[in-house]
Amino acid sequence: xxxxxxxxxxxxxxxxxxxxxxxxxxxxxxxxxxxxxxxxxxxxxxxxxxxxxxxxxxxxxxxxxxxxxxxxxxxxxxxxxxxxxxxxxxxxxxxxxxxxxxxxxxxxxxxxxxxxxxxxxxxxxxxxxxxxxxxxxxxxxxxxxxxxxxxxxxxxxxxxxxxxxxxxxxxxxxxxxxxxxxxxxxxxxxxxxxxxxxxxxxxxxxxxxxxxxxxxx
Amino acid sequence: xxxxxxxxxxxxxxxxxxxxxxxxxxxxxxxxxxxxxxxxxxxxxxxxxxxxxxxxxxxxxxxxxxxxxxxxxxxxxxxxxxxxxxxxxxxxxxxxxxxxxxxxxxxxxxxxxxxxxxxxxxxxxxxxxxxxxxxxxxxxxxxxxxxxxxxxxxxxxxxxxxxxxxxxxxxxxxxxxxxxxxxxxxxxxxxxxxxxxxxxxxxxxxxxxxxxxxxxx
Ligand SMILES: Nc1ncnc2c1ncn2[C@@H]1O[C@H](COP(=O)(O)OP(=O)(O)OP(=O)(O)O)[C@@H](O)[C@H]1O
Ligand SMILES: Nc1ncnc2c1ncn2[C@@H]1O[C@H](COP(=O)(O)OP(=O)(O)OP(=O)(O)O)[C@@H](O)[C@H]1O
Numbered sequence: 285x286x287x288x289x290x291x292x293x294x295x296x297x298x299x300x301x302x303x304x305x306x307x308x309x310x311x312x313x314x315x316x317x318x319x320x321x322x323x324x325x326x327x328x329x330x331x332x333x334x335x336x337x338x339x340x341x342x343x344x345x346x347x348x349x350x351x352x353x354x355x356x357x358x359x360x361x362x363x364x365x366x367x368x369x370x371x372x373x374x375x376x377x378x379x380x381x382x383x384x385x386x387x388x389x390x391x392x393x394x395x396x397x398x399x400x401x402x403x404x405x406x407x408x409x410x411x412x413x414x415x416x417x418x419x420x421x422x423x424x425x426x427x428x429x430x431x432x433x434x435x436x437x438x439x440x441x442x443x444x445x446x447x448x449x450x451x452x453x454x455x456x457x458x459x460x461x462x463x464x465x466x467x468x469x470x471x472x473x474x475x476x477x478x479x480x481x482x483x484x485x486x487x488x489x490x491x492x493x494x495x496x497x498x499x500x501x
Numbered sequence: 502x503x504x505x506x507x508x509x510x511x512x513x514x515x516x517x518x519x520x521x522x523x524x525x526x527x528x529x530x531x532x533x534x535x536x537x538x539x540x541x542x543x544x545x546x547x548x549x550x551x552x553x554x555x556x557x558x559x560x561x562x563x564x565x566x567x568x569x570x571x572x573x574x575x576x577x578x579x580x581x582x583x584x585x586x587x588x589x590x591x592x593x594x595x596x597x598x599x600x601x602x603x604x605x606x607x608x609x610x611x612x613x614x615x616x617x618x619x620x621x622x623x624x625x626x627x628x629x630x631x632x633x634x635x636x637x638x639x640x641x642x643x644x645x646x647x648x649x650x651x652x653x654x655x656x657x658x659x660x661x662x663x664x665x666x667x668x669x670x671x672x673x674x675x676x677x678x679x680x681x682x683x684x685x686x687x688x689x690x691x692x693x694x695x696x697x698x699x700x701x702x703x704x705x706x707x708x709x710x711x712x713x714x715x716x717x718x
Contacts, residue, residue, distance in 0.1 A: 299625025307633045352632065403624035408516025411618060415569065416524045424641035424649060426678060426702065427685045432641055432649055460677050460704060461643060468644045470704060485643065487677060487687060
């Protein structure tokens, strides 16, 4: 059973610590802000007010016994770096960090951090693509050219069987599931009929998917 | 062709504005910080230093002609709210906002914002699930019980055909694609052989997927 430590209770660190706790993990949190520590104290295993640049404070917390550490401090780059270096000094090898920008990310990777998180930049880019394409559809990218996406069935598809629609021939799309109201049909067959309001989960080239998305609006 | 305005050049707003520009959209950005405006000026259509609480400044920028506005200011909740209210006063109906916390999010939704973004909280929760399950696999959730995920092929699968593996019978998993090195086979057939190092993209119940994930480690 893994033990985690989260250093820095910004919005990312707080959500991470609380969710890990809800999943049943042991979570130690550290922050220099007394009020944040008090507010989270009964939601995690152990909450301690301390400065992450102080290795003795981290040692006395028992950070040595933790399996993985997430350093989620970005406004003070020195604290971010010292937090990571101190965790490494205490023998922790699995360390993650939140980065403030590309340069900070480079430094974290050079320090040997296992993975760097940039939630604001990542979502900014994703939302830009959503606003550009006009929808907030969940897409699973299989590679640079293929994706899996859920599309609203077109009116012209209603009442037809998958065999009649022949999306594979016409659009290069493989229908891998059909959602009718909230019921998922994960083994669609050629004789299945597409109903008004159905959503089709399709796999295919991005170009074909974009084509279908445009038609459905 | 849609016109966008981004108010507030934090990490989220900046990534959003620059990505929209790279996608070929017209983007106006507003921030009270002169330096940020100068640094982004040649990356977007139009960058203006202004205070979003000043409706006349927004009017003189030509915000009335924009189709959608994203207000990405969170440290100053008053600026966030005034930015949204001013955009509405200028007749813009498609407005998005970044929220600092759950309470801020409630207010934005009450104001009629179309969608609220909380990148730090969302990624904090997602990373918690990844750390808990021990991997950072991309998952597409079809509903509360079914997902699509990519798994490493198990050693005991190597050299067998999909028909021999019969994952549908044994594990309730539908193999919808096979990735060999970087080549994607998006139309797998029963006679396809699974090779060492192949990744299988499977669809099925979450319980079955978790089972396979555990076996593959
Ligand atoms: N040296 C330090 N020791 C302990 N805690 C610290 C130290 N420096 C900053 N913190 C804490 O780190 C937390 C995160 O601060 P920061 O301003 O970097 O967050 P942020 O990147 O804006 O977070 P988010 O975007 O996730 O909301 C704060 O609660 C702050 O008190
Ligand atoms: N009234 C205002 N008018 C114009 N710009 C503003 C106003 N208030 C804040 N800003 C700008 O908004 C930007 C975002 O600030 P804020 O501190 O809220 O970001 P943030 O939520 O930490 O951003 P992120 O997490 O996306 O990095 C800053 O560049 C700031 O100059």
